[in-house]
Amino acid sequence: MTGNLTFAYWGGSDGEEAGFAYAKKKFESENPGATVTLKAVPYASFFSSIDRGIQAGNAPDIFRVDYTTIGKYSKNGVLLDVSPYFSTDEIDAFLPAMWGAIQYDGVPYGVPHQTDTTCIVYSKSAFETAGITSVPTTLKDAWTWDEFSEVAAKLRSSLASNKFPFAYDWTLAGAYRWNSWLYQAGGTLLTSDLSASALPSDAATKALDYTKSFFTKKWVPATNTIKTSTYSDNFFLDQTVAMSFVGDFLVPELAAAKTGYQGGDWGATFLPQDAGTGADLGGNAIVALKDTKDPELAAAFLKTLVSEDCMKYFCEQAVELPTLQRLASEKLKYAYRPDVVAVCAEQATTISDTIVAETTVGGFADINTALQNQLELAFHGQSTESTLSALSTQINKALSS
Known part of the structure; x- marks a missing residue:
């Protein structure tokens, strides 16, 4: 040729x-x-x-x-x-x-x-100081949401006020990674035929209420919202957080000898699980x-x-x-x-297969923009009900255009 x-x-x-x-x-x-x-x-x-x-x-x-x-x-x-x-x-x-x-x-x-996909990286010394002695080493043993909450609460109690338990990787184009919480709660973003929004739902309400609580409980930095200028890996690199949700493609950055994580030994574990499991594509x-x-x-x-x-x-x-x-x-x-x-x-x-199908549907780029806009508002005080209602309207518009 x-x-x-x-x-x-x-x-x-x-x-x-x-x-x-x-x-x-x-x-x-x-x-x-x-x-x-x-x-x-x-x-x-x-x-x-x-x-x-x-x-x-x-x-x-x-x-x-x-x-x-x-x-x-x-x-x-x-x-x-x-x-x-x-x-x-x-x-x-x-x-x-x-x-x-x-x-x-x-x-x-x-x-x-x-x-x-995303995993959790964490500072071993921060965990030791907080008295966290057990970290899941297999997927089947991943923390439940309740167990993850206990870990976050222990870290909050042991960290200085200007440090935080974790940061999440939902910044800007990564807004769709919030969906992992939705899937873990047992929900879906779209109906089974991918033709319409599956929101609002009990699972979506649970997932959004839970993730909004990250801010009210000061588990994440106030700037770890969707439209921030600091990504989750940077919060970890500058040791503002004790653990962070990051994609595997960031491992070289974190592991670099001179410019990588300088807070001592760090490890990785799995995403939390609730009614089900889920991760981002x-x-x-x-x-x-x-x-x-x-x-x-x-x-x-x-x-x-x-x-x-x-x-x-x-x-x-x-x-x-x-x-x-x-x-x-x-x-x-x-x-x-x-x-x-x-x-x-x-x-x-x-x-x-559901996660793959929903993430690659024709209108997903517009759906991701809707997630950016509405989750940002939710994390700044918009009600869960209003957020899910607005998301549903905007998702349906994206799918029909």
Whole structure:
């Protein structure tokens, strides 16, 4: 195969950069005459630049897209249907839920490149000072909400007034991670056919009341709201909090010898559970434009990106989770803290088909914006009833538009 492709992605960690460069080198060596131009764009302006490019007819052939945004593009019919390029055996090599994450109306658009999810990291010395002697080491033993509350209360009692038990990773585009509490409470965001909001509900009321209490009980910093300028990992890095909810992709940052966490030994454990379990579907797909000048070449590069060799290297260097079944069951040689990544990998098993389906529905980008706006208001005093009512109205609008 010969020809030229442009691949756009938002600038990530050094590990991600190395992973993309590795795939480019492999693809070009296996396809003499083919060239892939890598184009890194800041995340803040990434999708606006993609949208402008699509409208102007000069968008990149291939681009990265998070699972919470892919539905926007597949719904609007601008992505390449990759079904002609993948055999049944190749499709079956992926984790079923992850292959489902790139489908819209049963049609696959792009490839599930990697995934990530949230775990809890914590300061061992802060826990020792607070008298917390037992931390779950298996998913089945994860704290219940009541047990998590006890841990938070012990930390609150032992910490200085300007320090806090934890921070949560729901900042800005991560607003949808609040849904983990909803799933843990036994609820869902949407009806089973994904056509309408499932709010208000008893589970949603319980989840929102519980998360609002984080602020009234001073378990989280007052600035750990949705539209803050400080992310959960930064609260942990500057030792404002004793534990934090973070994605596995942040492990390299936390583990860096000179710039990482300087508060002593730190460990990781699982998300709390209530009536059920639940976690956030993080990570990204790689998609090609339907109007790319060479769809076969684009599809071939997509297949290289998710080849076992390239996915293994990318995930090990970037400290993220693979989407191929064989790699998911293999012990990868992660560049940083494989013990922490193992917690995230086990936590990822709680990402149900329902969570995947709701997170990748066509209007989810607008739903996430609604979550940003309404949760911010809720954490600043808006009633639970008003919040869930407004969310329901805005979710239904997003699904029908």
